[in-house]
Amino acid sequence: MGKYNWAIIGTGWAASDMASALNKENGEIYAVVNPHKKHADQFAKKYHVKKAYYNYMAMLADSNVDIVYIATPHTFHYEQIKQALNAGKHVFCEKAITVNAAQFDEVERLACSKNLILTEGFTLYHMPLYQKVKQLIADGKLGEIKMVQVNFGSLKDDDPTQRFFSKDLAGGALLDIGGYATAFVRMFLDTPHVAGTSVKFFVTGVDEMSGIILKNGKEQMGVISLSFRAKQPKRGVVSGTKGFIEINNYPRATEAEVTYTVNAHTSETNKISVGKIDEALQYEIRDMQRYIEQGHDDGELEFSRDVAHILDDVRSDWGMRYSFENQMQ
Template sequence: MTRPGWGILATGGIAHAFTRDLVAEGFTVAAVGSRRLEAARDFAAAHGIPAAHGSYEQLVADPSVDIVYVATPHSHHAEHALLAIAAGKHVLVEKAFTLTQRQAQQVADAAAAAGVVVMEAMWTRFLPHMTRIRELVHGGALGEVRTVLADHTQSLPLDPAHRLQNPALGGGALLDLGIYPVSFAVDVLGLPTQVTARAALTATGVDRQTAMVLEYDDGRQAVLQTALDTAGPNRAAVIGTAGYLEIERTFYAPTTTTLFDPHGEVVERFAPEVRQRGMQFQALELEARVAGAAPTTLPLDESVAIMGVLDEVRRQIGVRYAADLEA
C-alpha cells in the first residue's frame, strides 16, 4: 500500500525539525508551501521534497498531498487547518491546537463535516515513555494517583516582534510551553473541575510566567508552571498512594523515567530508545487513523477541551487575544 503524501505548511523552525524526522523515518513528504516561493524552494531543496509552492492555497490543492502539517504561529492554526479541511485534506496541527476553544470547536466541526482526520501535534503524548507512564498509572502501579507536578520553562528570544512576545501571533509562555504540562496533567488525571492561575506578563501583554493549579472534585491536584525567559528543570512527577514517577529533564521529550515506591526505592527505570527527535510517532498515529484506526492517544475532543482550560487560565491572568472577541 502506498503511504499518504505529507504537505508541510510553513517553513519555520519546527517545520524543519518535523520534516527531518519524517524524511529520516521514510515517510512520503510530497510538497511544502510557504508565503514566499523562494522559502518553499529552499526548504524543498534542504529536505529533498519534490514540490514547492509559493502559497498555502497551492499547497493544500496539490493532489499529491493527503495530510497537511500546519506549522504556523498559534494565531493562524485555525485558519490554516480550515483551509486544508476545505480542500479535503487530513490535518496535523501544531500545538497549541488553536488560540481559543471556540476556534478549536470550529475546526473539529469542519473536520467532522468533511470526513477528514484532524489531530493536534502534541508530539509528547505519542512518545514511548509516555505510553509506559500511562500503562503504570492506569494499571495501578502508583496506587491512587493524587498529584501531578510539571514545569516547562525556557529562555527564549525577548525581541518584542518575535512571535512568542507578540499577542497578535498568539504569544506568551502558556500556548507555546505551558500547553505541555497542561496536556500532561489532563493525560494522567483527566479534565479538571477547577482551574486557578497566576501570572506575570511581559511589556507586550502576554504571559512571561504562569503558575497553575488544576483541581478535581475528589481532591487530586496538578501543580504546573511555565515561563519563557528562564530555563528551569523541565521535569515532571506523578505521585500516588503506592509510589511515584519521576520524569527527568526534559519530561516532554524522550527521557528517563523512574518508578519509586513510597520509601524512595527504585521499582523500575525506563528510557526507551528513540530515533531522531521523536516527532515521527504522532505522524504514525495520524497515518493509522487515516487508514481507519480509532484514536488511541489524543482524540480531537480532548484537544478542544484542553483549549477550554487554556482559555480559563488566560481569563484569570488577563491575557487576551483578538480571537477572544470573535463571535
C-alpha cells in the same frame, strides 16, 4: 500501511525538523508551501520535496495531497486548518493547534463532519514511554493518584519585538509552552478544571510567568509552573498513595524513574526506558498515518480539546485577551 503524501506549510525550524523526520520515515515528501518563492524552492531542494507551491490554495487543490502539516505561527492555524479540512485533507498541526477554545471546537466539529483526522503536534502524545507509564498506573502500582506536578521554563531574549511577547501573534508562555505542561497533566488526570492561578505579565501584556492549579471531581490536583524569562527543567511528577514517577524532558521522554514508597521510611526505585529522543517526530508521523488507516485517533484530540478549554479558562482568570480577540464575537 499505505503510502501518504504529506504537504508542509511553512519553512521555519519546526517545518525543517518535520521534513527531516518525514524523509527518514517515508523516504520522500510530496509538497511544501511558502508564498516566498525563494524560501519554498530552497526548502524543496534541501529536503528533497517533489513540489514547491507558492500559494496555499493551489496546494490544497492538488488531489495527490493526503496530509497537510501546518508549521506556521499560532494565529494562522485556525484558517489554514479549516481550508485544509474543507479541501478533504487530513491535518497535523503544530501546537498550539488554535489560539482559543472556540476555534478548536469549530475545527474539531469540521474534522468529524468530514471524517478526517485532525491531530495536534504534542510529541508526548506519541512517545512510547507513556504507554508503559499509563499501563503501570492502570495496574495500580502507584495506588490512587493524588497529584501531578509539571514545570516548563524557557529563557527568551528580553525583546518586546519578538513574536513570543506579541499580543497580536498570541504570544506568552501559556500558549507557547503551557500547552505541553497542561497536556501532561491531562494525560494522568480526568477532566481537570482551573482551581487557581497567579501570573506575572511582560511589558507587552502577555504572560511571562505563571503558576496554575488544576483540580477534578476526584479531588486530584495538578500543579503547573511556567516561565518565559527563566529556564526550568522540563520535569513531570505523577504521585500516588504507593509511589511516584519522575519524568525528565517529558515532551520527548524516553525514561521514567519509579519510586515505590513501601512505608514512611523505606522506598525502592526502578527505571523504565523505551523509545529514542531523535525519533520523536517519526513517532508522530507513524501515529498520524495509523490514525488514517484505522479511521480515528487514540483519544489525543479529546486531550487537546480539554487543554484548549483549560488554557482559555486560565486566561479568563487573568483577564488576558489577545489583541485580535477583541474583534471576535
